Amino acid sequence: MKFKSFLLILLFSVSIFAQKDERDRKWNQPVEPFKIIGNVYYVGVTEITSFLIATPKGHILIDEGFTETAPIIKENIAKLGFKIQDVKILLNTQAHYDHAGGLAELKRATGAKMLISAEDRILIENGGKNDFAFGDGYLYEPVKVDKVIKDGEIIKLGNVSLKVISTPGHTKGCTSFWLEVKENGKKYGVLFHGSTTAPGYKFPNEKYPNIITDYEKTFSVLKKLKPDVFLASHGNFFDLLGKIEKLNQNKSINPFIESQTYQDYLADTEKDLREKIKSQQTKKEAKE
Numbered sequence: 001m002k003f004k005s006f007l008l009i010l011l012f013s014v015s016i017f018a019q020k021d022e023r024d025r026k027w028n029q030p031v032e033p034f035k036i037i038g039n040v041y042y043v044g045v046t047e048i049t050s051f052l053i054a055t056p057k058g059h060i061l062i063d064e065g066f067t068e069t070a071p072i073i074k075e076n077i078a079k080l081g082f083k084i085q086d087v088k089i090l091l092n093t094q095a096h097y098d099h100a101g102g103l104a105e106l107k108r109a110t111g112a113k114m115l116i117s118a119e120d121r122i123l124i125e126n127g128g129k130n131d132f133a134f135g136d137g138y139l140y141e142p143v144k145v146d147k148v149i150k151d152g153e154i155i156k157l158g159n160v161s162l163k164v165i166s167t168p169g170h171t172k173g174c175t176s177f178w179l180e181v182k183e184n185g186k187k188y189g190v191l192f193h194g195s196t197t198a199p200g201y202k203f204p205n206e207k208y209p210n211i212i213t214d215y216e217k218t219f220s221v222l223k224k225l226k227p228d229v230f231l232a233s234h235g236n237f238f239d240l241l242g243k244i245e246k247l248n249q250n251k252s253i254n255p256f257i258e259s260q261t262y263q264d265y266l267a268d269t270e271k272d273l274r275e276k277i278k279s280q281q282t283k284k285e286a287k288e
């Protein structure tokens, strides 16, 4: 009896933060790590991204994947010849389980400081509990935040200055980052974007009263940006796998330098958002 309950506890503790379904597992397949541009490297998986910004004074990691992604990210960093202990700053674009699930393990492995917006700090320190859209549906190991970052703030490490761009809506504290890199004597603006998708979200939303104005503000901020390289929390937002294939076919042209995907992404997600808001208002009016 005792052993049986021990087994049950063990089973429970293993599965509580585990990947829910086939889709998540598909999103978490290993990808050979590679240099994207300048000092920016890809260390994530097939759909769930993770980026390493390397500096001589240590590195910055943006997004930490699922709980199951953490060991892959560690391996990818090592494969590129970097030391995991040299990661000094952990950042996160959206505190959902598929981007923050690996945070606890990566914080232990790196000893790095975790920096996040005030709003997503609540989610990170709660382990994803009480999400305005998903409730307690997608939990992960909570992580203590070391510093809260604000819109417009510059995060400095070594020769790198990374600008914080607040892009709320997808999560209340969803954040994007902007970095200038140099390659072959040219300067490029790199955007690390959170998300403007609204998966199954309710509009209006009593748990997030400012949701529509936050999305509006986010779209107007993002539309003003002109990234040379568009990167984001999900690979499909910027055709990660397609670009990897192109890179493997021809190493002399960098497929990540292009602007069309960003314009298409903004147009598509904004259209989807407006349709969701409109159809839910229409439904509401029909009921009244």
Ligand SMILES: [Zn+2]
Binding pocket: 094, 096, 170, 195
């Ligand atoms: Zn999300």
